[in-house]
Amino acid sequence: ETGVTQSPTHLIKTRGQQVTLRCSSQSGHNTVSWYQQALGQGPQFIFQYYREEENGRGNFPPRFSGLQFPNYSSELNVNALELDDSALYLCASSSGTAVNTEAFFGQGTRLTVV
């Protein structure tokens, strides 16, 4: 059973550019959530996807968007990058959306915007 894998591990982008981050969920998991962890802060919920549909969204602007594919892997897209978007982006997968299902986190993608 493979865990949650994210790619790339590190990324440097210029302000104004667009970026796509990828997440392969753990085998058998159909729910993916994305979190942003700024330096020195706890992770902040961006959104969740369940069976290819957005299932909830945190307080992030529309330039943060996502996709979930039929194999339940997921992408996080960020347009018009700003310096404050520099952070560790974490993906978490789970087998369903029930509150007592455990979410497993990937290692994250560290995005630096210059």
Added chain:
Amino acid sequence: AQSVTQLDSQVPVFEEAPVELRCNYSSSVSVYLFWYVQYPNQGLQLLLKYLSGSTLVESINGFEAEFNKSQTSFHLRKPSVHISDTAEYFCAVRSLSGTYKYIFGTGTRLKVLA
């Protein structure tokens, strides 16, 4: 809405000494409670969780946490720490309604000294 407060941003402690990492939460609805650990350049790993039942929960590596509803706390303790426990520890809550997103505290950096 929910919020999590971790009162200590950093906790230095000598090896084999006991440690307590404090966590308080605020919520208008029932929540589940979690502690996650993050080692340098890694994602989050679940340490322990309180869903229901006994208010004292334990992890396999000697940590324990006690849910105190009246004080809205979920402090993490270990009677004797090891160098390998050096990491960032995040307390989190998960609402029993809505999207079941995690709300994380800002983290406590535990540094175990030789």
